[in-house]
Amino acid sequence: MTEKKFIKALQGTRYEQPPFWLMRQAGRYLPEYRELRAKAGGFLDMVYNSEFATEVTMQPLRRFGMDAAILFSDILVIPHALGQKLEFVAGEGPKLDAIENAEGLVKLSEGNVDKVLQPVYDTVKNLRSQMVQEGMAGTALIGFAGAPWTVATYMVEGGGSKTFEKVKAFAYRDPVGFAQLIDIVTEATIHYLKKQIEAGAEAIQIFDSWAGVLDQDQFAQWVMVPTIKIVNAVKTAYPDVPVIGFPKGAGILYESYAQNTGVDAIGLDTQVPTKWAAEVLQPELPVQGNLDPVALLVGGDALEKEARRILEDLSEGPYVFNLGHGVIKETPPEHVGQLAKIIRGEA
Amino acid sequence: MTEKKFIKALQGTRYEQPPFWLMRQAGRYLPEYRELRAKAGGFLDMVYNSEFATEVTMQPLRRFGMDAAILFSDILVIPHALGQKLEFVAGEGPKLDAIENAEGLVKLSEGNVDKVLQPVYDTVKNLRSQMVQEGMAGTALIGFAGAPWTVATYMVEGGGSKTFEKVKAFAYRDPVGFAQLIDIVTEATIHYLKKQIEAGAEAIQIFDSWAGVLDQDQFAQWVMVPTIKIVNAVKTAYPDVPVIGFPKGAGILYESYAQNTGVDAIGLDTQVPTKWAAEVLQPELPVQGNLDPVALLVGGDALEKEARRILEDLSEGPYVFNLGHGVIKETPPEHVGQLAKIIRGEA
Numbered sequence: 001m002t003e004k005k006f007i008k009a010l011q012g013t014r015y016e017q018p019p020f021w022l023m024r025q026a027g028r029y030l031p032e033y034r035e036l037r038a039k040a041g042g043f044l045d046m047v048y049n050s051e052f053a054t055e056v057t058m059q060p061l062r063r064f065g066m067d068a069a070i071l072f073s074d075i076l077v078i079p080h081a082l083g084q085k086l087e088f089v090a091g092e093g094p095k096l097d098a099i100e101n102a103e104g105l106v107k108l109s110e111g112n113v114d115k116v117l118q119p120v121y122d123t124v125k126n127l128r129s130q131m132v133q134e135g136m137a138g139t140a141l142i143g144f145a146g147a148p149w150t151v152a153t154y155m156v157e158g159g160g161s162k163t164f165e166k167v168k169a170f171a172y173r174d175p176v177g178f179a180q181l182i183d184i185v186t187e188a189t190i191h192y193l194k195k196q197i198e199a200g201a202e203a204i205q206i207f208d209s210w211a212g213v214l215d216q217d218q219f220a221q222w223v224m225v226p227t228i229k230i231v232n233a234v235k236t237a238y239p240d241v242p243v244i245g246f247p248k249g250a251g252i253l254y255e256s257y258a259q260n261t262g263v264d265a266i267g268l269d270t271q272v273p274t275k276w277a278a279e280v281l282q283p284e285l286p287v288q289g290n291l292d293p294v295a296l297l298v299g300g301d302a303l304e305k306e307a308r309r310i311l312e313d314l315s316e317g318p319y320v321f322n323l324g325h326g327v328i329k330e331t332p333p334e335h336v337g338q339l340a341k342i343i344r345g346e347a
Numbered sequence: 348m349t350e351k352k353f354i355k356a357l358q359g360t361r362y363e364q365p366p367f368w369l370m371r372q373a374g375r376y377l378p379e380y381r382e383l384r385a386k387a388g389g390f391l392d393m394v395y396n397s398e399f400a401t402e403v404t405m406q407p408l409r410r411f412g413m414d415a416a417i418l419f420s421d422i423l424v425i426p427h428a429l430g431q432k433l434e435f436v437a438g439e440g441p442k443l444d445a446i447e448n449a450e451g452l453v454k455l456s457e458g459n460v461d462k463v464l465q466p467v468y469d470t471v472k473n474l475r476s477q478m479v480q481e482g483m484a485g486t487a488l489i490g491f492a493g494a495p496w497t498v499a500t501y502m503v504e505g506g507g508s509k510t511f512e513k514v515k516a517f518a519y520r521d522p523v524g525f526a527q528l529i530d531i532v533t534e535a536t537i538h539y540l541k542k543q544i545e546a547g548a549e550a551i552q553i554f555d556s557w558a559g560v561l562d563q564d565q566f567a568q569w570v571m572v573p574t575i576k577i578v579n580a581v582k583t584a585y586p587d588v589p590v591i592g593f594p595k596g597a598g599i600l601y602e603s604y605a606q607n608t609g610v611d612a613i614g615l616d617t618q619v620p621t622k623w624a625a626e627v628l629q630p631e632l633p634v635q636g637n638l639d640p641v642a643l644l645v646g647g648d649a650l651e652k653e654a655r656r657i658l659e660d661l662s663e664g665p666y667v668f669n670l671g672h673g674v675i676k677e678t679p680p681e682h683v684g685q686l687a688k689i690i691r692g693e694a
Contacts, residue, residue: 162509165675168641172649212596215639215671216620217656249559251598252623273563276599292562294515302519309564324562328512 006067006140007202009320010242010265010286018311018319019067020343021142022296022336024326025060026072030333032059043088044080047073050122057127061136063333064340067320068140068203069127071196073120075146075207078188079155081116082108098158100166102177108184117192124199143201145193147208147247148185148226155181164213171222178222186226190233197238204234205244205267211257212249212269219253224261231262244288248325258284270324274313286318291339297328299335307342353414353487354549356667357589357612357633365658365666366414367690368489369643369683371673372407373419377680379406390435391427394420397469404474408483410680411687414667415487415550416474418543420467422493422554425535426502428463429455445505447513449524455531464539471546490548492540494555494594495532495573502528511560518569525569533573537580544585551581552591552614558604559596559616566600571608578609591635595672605631617671621660633665638686644675646682654689 006019027033033056040046047053053072061069076094080086084107085097099107124143131139145151154160156167171178193204211223231243246267247257258266258281268277268289277287295306311321321343327336341347353366374380380403387393394400400419408416423441427433431454432444446454474488492498501507503514518525540551558570578590593614594604605613605628615624615636624634642653658668668690674683688694 163641163675165641165644165677168639169645172642172645172653173647212598212618215617215637215653216622217653218639219618249596249598249618251559251596251618252601252620253618254599270562271559271566271596271598271600273599275563290562292515292565294510294512295519297512298516298519306519306562306564328510330512 004067004138004140004202006320007242009318010203010244012286012318014316014318016315017343017345018315018321020321020340021066021068021070022060022323022327023070025064025066025070026056027327028329029327029331029336030059030063043074044086047077048119050119050126053119053123054126054130057123058130058134060336061131061139062134064336066139068142069131070142070144070205071120071124071127071201073123073144075144075151076154077117077120078145078151078185078192081113081192082110082184082188083112084108084155093160094154096154096158098166099155099181101170102174102180105177105180105184110184110188113188113191114195117195121195121199124196124201128200140202141200142203142205143193143196144205144207145189147206147211147223147230148182148189149214149222150208150210151185151189152178152181152222153210155185164210168213168218171218175221182222182226186229190230193230193234194237197234197241201241203242203244205246206230206263208245208247210249211247211253212251216253219250223247223250224257227257227261227263235262255280265320267322268324272324274310278313278317282314282317282319286320287314288320288322290322290324293323293325293328293331296323296335296339297331299332299338303335303338304342307339311343351414351485351487351549353667354589356665357550357591359633359665361663361665363662364690364692365662365668367668367687368413368415368417369407369670369674370417372413372417373403374674375676376674376678376683377406377410390421391433394424395466397466397473400466400470401473401477404470405477405481407683408478408486409481411683413486415489416478417489417491417552418467418471418474418548420470420491422491422498423501424464424467425492425498425532425539428460428539429457429531429535430459431455431502440507441501443501443505445513446502446528448517449521449527452524452527452531457531457535460535460538461542464542468542468546471543471548475547487549488547489550489552490540490543491552491554492536494553494558494570494577495529495536496561496569497555497557498532498536499525499528499569500557502532511557515560515565518565522568529569529573533576537577540577540581541584544581544588548588550589550591552593553577553610555592555594557596558594558600559598563600566597570594570597571604574604574608574610582609602627612667614669615671619671621657625660625664629661629664629666633667634661635667635669637669637671640670640672640675640678643670643682643686644678646679646685650682650685651689654686658690
């Protein structure tokens, strides 16, 4: 049995000082990341270069000693591995060759998935030995993927979106065709997550960043159903590997997601009231979250006040401290240090 | 006592065929709007020209016979009337001369509020007589304002935002200074809403479009407290004028907002599950919403299915049909016609 605090928390152990990690803990707020990134070329070059990706994943652990590392990668490697053209334009985010209807599905093929993703599996493998080598035997390694709905939003919109008109219109106009897209992504995601676990990932997080833009029926169809499939397939193959679901923005539907998807733990966005989560969700499963990344950006008293309130509300049950969204790139690294001390009871 | 269906629904009457209006029903999806807009010059020119604003407000009523008109204006007239520089750049949205900290508050002054807003009051007055003149004696006129938190996001960010870093950072760093900003907006909003009612507005909607980006404590402080102040002041002066609160994205906090702000009715965004709303909110107060604007954009079977589901879930209690967000500008006007027939039981 594992003795890793992060894994045990996801299995239901309650800690006075909970384990912690931060979404986007490996990233642009760290000068050593920016330095490496400047050498690596583009963002995707970094993701597919195991040496770079391993190093970048390690960086925050060395400074702050998080209880978990998260593989440095991106949710859009799945459409990329399925053959969709993808590039990251500096300052503009991802650009994909949009698939706006069922006819566009011919662009996708499973044939090259493992070939494209092999460097990611290598990174996972390297990371496990690197972490031991650097004396982090108690630190767990998280693998991840985007949830099919969220990945599909990028595939159909051709990038980020504010209104999700194209992807929702596709789903409303042609639910059968859209279900095909979701199925293709779901199957590839199941394969991808299993391969990450085979390579050494000890827990999995499913990021559904845009779960909050759907009405209840669309949420059931495009968020719940594929998530249930993924969780079921992963847990059947690897029953001991905890799966964290993160249905960002799900609001009132957080409860249904927690009860019905089969996830072992649930990530809370900043908006979820922690008292409500302690009362309604935590008796069912461990929770993770949900400090406002802007409080971390600001630091000082505001950070301390927010972090202590969350710790107080959620530390009575099984809990992993995290943000409600990723670290903001302007965040001074010393604020992360301040937060780590607060969580560990050293400040 | 009024016999207007929309007002009676807000006062608790249940209708087999509920009254309806649509957020942004007067807007760019209508060719007659685009034609008038081309003549009017900029967006603000249109808002401050009573003749234009009256005509634009009337346009959708003539086509679709909504049960309520909503004054054609914008939530940013308040910062503008307080002296903050504002322009609408085509395709980019509003640009304001950002107030990033308490020192910036010197830019604001109440001195010219009524002078700047007089054309808006004139529009309200004109609309009441124009509606009677055109045989719409059963149609109610809604006045509105942005909630202070939402208005403050634009004032501090200098426009729209995806991350709300500046406004949240201001609130975390200097809660006293930020409270001053919120107070200035709150007082101006109370004055503005009272003047709209004096001029003839028969109901009020408070738009808190960005209520969903705050954690529970910040929500209590920056959404709840100012909303309570506004509702209390308006209801004290005009107890019979219903106030609709629309805390878009509030998720689990919808319940607390409905119970504690004193609003007469609550607007639901698309994400709020209608069955949950029927069970938890509607026994407390009338609800309004929440069709996905993309379903209206798509029309046909998808629109019919979504609209009928919502009608079924919410028509058992006091209810006003609406969207969960504004009409999308690419929406074919005939889809609004299709929706009107479904709501009226004519299709």
